[in-house]
Ligand SMILES: Cc1ncc(C[n+]2csc(CCOP(=O)(O)OP(=O)(O)O)c2C)c(N)n1
């Protein structure tokens with residue numbers, strides 16, 4: 001796409017694999033499709049060569065995404081997407097490695113891979129679609145299911161506290177952390193673009209709707225109703241500064257949470273060692 | 280009679296357009312790929328000009344095409360990439 005030109009409305013269609021059966025397997029209105037659109041439009045705007053992009057995912061509804069897209073894709077084991085991505089990045093440091101993962105995938109079974117990828121600050125972009133439940137296996141509680149919420153494994157309400165993926169990533173050492181929602185599309189595209197351009201580990205948490213399980217069990221309504229709910233529950237970072245902790249309970253603070261452009265990147269440091277040993 | 284007709288025609292042609300596009304029933308603002316549409320209702324609910332109405336299966340029909348301002352909201356929020364603009 002020429003830079004000055006307005007982006008075409010059908011740019012998406014160039015990036016879909018034509019042999020795949022469309023529409024996708026996702027439920028009607030599932031937020032995964034909206035995130036997929038945002039990601040493609042960001043890639044198109046940045047004018048990346050599609051052969052330089054590797055998309056890695058684990059297992060889950062979210063993780064079906066690379067299957068439909070015409071990049072180098074790797075559909076791996078449940079929770080291990082970041083481990084595979086680390087390998088890809090290490091072998092091909094020039095490649096743009098993007099991980100698409102769900103909340104169960106990244107934070108439950110893959111929790112350790114997640115914090116260690118953050119700690120190393122390896123140049124991977126991780127898009128974490130947080131729909132507050134395990135969608136693919138039937139709506140079980142995940143580490144991001146809010147307290148008191150109903151899921152198929154917590155039929156009387158969740159007694160656990162939930163993870164905040166952005167705080168977790170920031171304290172584990174990620175150098176770019178942002179949160180968006182599927183309702184606030186322009187902002188979502190902007191933060192995905194910034195995350196792709198950032199050097200170092202970047203996490204984009206996207207609050208998304210699984211109205212089929214989380215929405216139905218918690219009486220949040222259908223897809224448009226859940227998108228409206230995200231609009232009502234979202235607070236910008238600037239606004240959140242002046243709010244009390246209790247007021248922010250069950251709200252989503254959106255926008256860029258953290259950026260560190262000084263921290264050294266894993267592949268660069270490793271290359272330095274190689275060069276030094278070669279003498 | 281003819282005078283009054285002319286007067287009303289003149290009134291009609293005075294610019295009362297809401298937006299810079301000129302869409303009509305035959306010149307639709309959007310192409311909708313109904314074979315990919317899953318009738319999720321997102322475009323119908325989110326359009327700020329409310330140009331859509333659901334058909335019998337819940338899929339969108341453009342009933343008020345002249346109000347479309349090409350704001351992009353429907354096509355960026357369509358999870359199945361069914362909606363594209365007819366404006367190049
Ligand atoms: C090792 C292993 N354990 C469990 C499963 C079953 N399993 C498949 S998908 C899934 C949950 C995925 O949830 P999430 O990552 O939140 O993605 P979503 O479906 O919500 O998009 C589980 C537990 C599996 N496939 N492999």
Ligand code: SF4
Pocket residue numbers: 025026027030031032061062131135136209210211212213
């Ligand atoms: S089960 Fe939930 S996450 Fe999976 S496709 Fe359906 S709405 Fe999306």
